[in-house]
Amino acid sequence: MTARPTKQTAAHSGGDAIRLRSLTRSYRSGDSTVTALDQVSLAFPRGTFTAVMGPSGSGKSTLLQCAAGLDRPTSGSVLVAGTELTGLSETGLTLLRRERIGFVFQAFNLLPALTAEQNVALPLRLAGRRVPQSRVREVLRQVGLGDRARHQPTEMSGGQQQRVALARALITRPEVLFGDEPTGALDSQTSREVLTLLRSMVDGEGQTIIMVTHDPVAASYADRVVLLVDGRVDGELTGASADDIAARTTRLEAVPC
Numbered sequence: 001m002t003a004r005p006t007k008q009t010a011a012h013s014g015g016d017a018i019r020l021r022s023l024t025r026s027y028r029s030g031d032s033t034v035t036a037l038d039q040v041s042l043a044f045p046r047g048t049f050t051a052v053m054g055p056s057g058s059g060k061s062t063l064l065q066c067a068a069g070l071d072r073p074t075s076g077s078v079l080v081a082g083t084e085l086t087g088l089s090e091t092g093l094t095l096l097r098r099e100r101i102g103f104v105f106q107a108f109n110l111l112p113a114l115t116a117e118q119n120v121a122l123p124l125r126l127a128g129r130r131v132p133q134s135r136v137r138e139v140l141r142q143v144g145l146g147d148r149a150r151h152q153p154t155e156m157s158g159g160q161q162q163r164v165a166l167a168r169a170l171i172t173r174p175e176v177l178f179g180d181e182p183t184g185a186l187d188s189q190t191s192r193e194v195l196t197l198l199r200s201m202v203d204g205e206g207q208t209i210i211m212v213t214h215d216p217v218a219a220s221y222a223d224r225v226v227l228l229v230d231g232r233v234d235g236e237l238t239g240a241s242a243d244d245i246a247a248r249t250t251r252l253e254a255v256p257c
């Protein structure tokens, strides 16, 4: 495996971009209750890159959904830049997601009839905000697509499409960028290019990133790996190599349910 890129461990501007306090999410399933997240407390300092890993069913998606204001916890709290999400109305949550949170998923979810720049501008248009063309071009340049602004998704490779999705997620300068297996649909070389770009957003722009992944190589680009088992934090790895992460997660997968 290739060496990990250099990492910057100190947060850029101090403070936590997001903080989870005793976060618990239970689901009723027939007569029983499934506790997907059980008293999870985590802080995500500004300008840091965190990978969330764990076996299937360990609560990764639930953590992402609650932290991003897409789902409401059963108890506990989520603070995004000091704003308590549990106190927000549905409209307040929608605004927070639109203005302060960015998402990239495994599927690029671009609109095929729109050009790269139109896709990137979409979140601002949907929010009824002015779309400064200079900002659209700036963020496309940041992801290395300054010369592809007028191209449609079908004219682009998978890696380029994911970079358009990344530019779209960053257009609002979100407090936190969430990734749900953002490189899951890409080949390993293209994955590395996208991960290098994510890393540079953290190091160069002070972006905070939280990414769910199964891939130890992807996780090795993060400053920290949070390991979930049965809805609880089972441990953390800091500055770990892909091999170290793989060794640890293989042990977790081997734990009998």
Ligand code: ADP
Residues within 6 Å of the ligand: 027, 028, 029, 034, 035, 036, 054, 055, 056, 057, 058, 059, 060, 061, 062, 063
């Ligand atoms: P992961 O993303 O790590 O695979 P999830 O967060 O999707 O884990 O799920 C954690 C646990 O919560 C699992 O046992 C899952 O079956 C359960 N769960 C998740 N969503 C629901 C739901 N909507 N209703 C019932 N149970 C759910």
